[in-house]
Each structure stands twice: as structure tokens, then as C-alpha cells.
Amino acid sequence: MSTTASDIVAIRTGDDVVRVRQEVRAMATRAALSLVDQTKIVTAASELARNTLDYGGGGTARIMLLQEGARRGVRVIFEDQGPGIPDVEQALRDGFTTGRGLGLGLGGSKRLCNEFRIETELGKGTRITIARWR
DSSP, rough: EEEEEEEEEOOOSHHHHHHHHHHHHHHHHTTTTOOHHHHHHHHHHHHHHHHHHHSSSSSEEEEEEETTTTTEEEEEEEEESOOOOOHHHHSSTTTSSSSOOOOOHHHHHHHHHHHEEEEETTTEEEEEEEEEEO
């Protein structure tokens, strides 16, 4: 598998969340993902970028165009230096929230992606990796 293009977006404000969505959409278009698959990866990325800002205190999103033989896709890695996620299993459960949302963000994002991985350490931060393939 090779990465044919990548971009790093700093997530510090709400405007950066919009920029992540725009960059993911552009990369998904370059990957020739269907409109449905574009919408899924953009929706997941938007939610995770917002979480990076709200719960992680800001961070980065690395957006990559992938090529694996004839298969193409988009991977996004969100990283923050926030407090970490104390209980990942609970955080993925629909309806669980530590904020003011509906508690569908992490679990919903996972369902929208072909690949989803959380790495977290309390007091050190969180890295969430998602991917969508055509």
C-alpha cells in the first residue's frame, strides 16, 4: 500500500473543523469514492475533528490518499494531546456522552468507516485512525 498524497490540518478552532471536512471531501474525490462513500468519510471526519477540538483541546488531522493495487481510499489520523479516553468501550456505546451531544459520535463514526482504530493514554492524548475504501 502506498500513500500518494497527504495533508496535515491543524485543528484549533471551529473553522479548522470546516477545513478538515473540505480537505477530506477533496481527497475522497481524488480517490474516486462514490458520493455515498464520500459523505460517509466526510461525516465521520467532521465528528472526529469536532471531538479533537472539544475534548482533546485541539490537535491535527493527517489526511491521506491511499493506493493498494487497483483499490483507492482515504485515511485520516486525528491526534491530540488531551486527557485521553478513560473507557473506550463505553465511549463507543451509542448514547454515552461526556458533553452536550447525543452520544452518537464515536460509535457512529466507526460505523461509517471501513477501518477504525483508537489509541489513547490517560493524560497523554488520543489518536483515532479512520479509512474508507472504494
